[in-house]
Amino acid sequence: MTKGTFGPGALELRHLRCFLAIADEGNITRAAARLRITQPAASRTLAALEDALRARLVDRSTHHLTLTPEGRAFRDKAAVAVAAFEDALDVGRSVRRALRLGHAWSAAGAYTTPLLRRWRATHPDVPLELLRVDDRTAGLARGAVDAALLRGSVGTPGLVTELLYTEARVAAVPVDSALAGRGRLVLADLAGHTVALNTVSGTTTLDLWPVDARPTGTITVANTDDWLAAIAASRAVGVTTTATADLHPHPGVVYVPLPDAPPVPVFLARRDGPPSHPALRDLCALAHEVTGRD
Template structure:
């Protein structure tokens, strides 16, 4: 027989609630949808499961028999499915600077689904998605790379990181255009600032290149050049030899939570969607 689990769950909920209206609220289904599911189940089985009147809904003898048989089976199935999820992990890759509030959303997700969420630092262009180390990646880029899909979380301002020994560090504010006059430190792997972001003919020279945030900070500290980064990351990773100077006129840094378009972890899209829905709780 072609009976879906949703038909049986709808049947049990109506039986437990004693009516379609209460069952619909519990299942978050409209009454017509719930009625169609019950009718489909009755037609497939060829028996009447409920006696309906304008005042109440009661199980028939066949309905009572089905409830007694199916209820323990579905409880056993739900228990087996929960056991399968135990120990399952959803790995979130990041290169630096997780937004405040993301760990709280991850804990909420784990409580709801039974799937643990762990954060792993991956110094790769796609925060571990490109190497298979992560199931989702927190990306700071102009757009989501090809082969990935995801959600846009927020836009973040930039701040300038200046060697503390430079006179430029005495400034109370820098403009994006001011950076064309000084060497720029480039994080080629997970950075967000590159010379081609300035107009042709007015681009800064490259003072040094590096491959992760720690190297970037150290190269600024020794005076090889100036860097820019999202405000949250720069404030979180400070250095006594680096001065953080407010930056005006700079393009913002988008933040995305992305996963592979194909072959993604079964819970990846669900987690990304829940984080997107609660993006207002995130603070860069």
């Protein structure tokens, strides 16, 4: 890294937002599209940030960008800084801003409506805002939400998780498939089919199957809507949890129990450190109460 042409004091919030978008997307072009700026502008902003910090934050040696150790450490600090800035602005807008709860798909499944209704009854002065954010941490790592409902393993540094419950897995098959009429399926029944994988926020990978009995092919999608569309069009089958069956019924898709697949844990996650919202602890307590865990 060359010696910086300006110091950290000259940095602006846009530098942090740009870096967090790149960290989430793993791609400068997609990050630029999210920020509604050009790819060269995003590259210049990242370079200016690295120059000011005198540290390499992003490893550009591969097609899919990865964060350096310095980048991973800075991501958590940048997310906290952006969230703190947004909280400061909220002071002038309302005494009690909405509590933002992120999810990448299916929220809390069948518990979603009870959770929202109970919150409204017990905290009428603090709106609970449910936000779908299509990334691995549902917007939590970049400060877009105060807490998030996350499924599967959560390995993002700087997050604290609490297990709420587990969900059984189900197969999702086209309504006219021979598999649709079965009362239950096993993973081996899907091995002869193409499987749709949500590589952005999904919990299903080929590791779910034994190495010698994996599906014949895969197609990748970025969100639940595209995943459902691919299955309904008979391009693939899928594996998901009962939450998807509860919240995303589809006329072209049938959900069939998949009892030999391991269940999926559902966590309530927040950023490490001081709560980003004064009602966050109340949300954690209510989420455990509604889902039945102490």
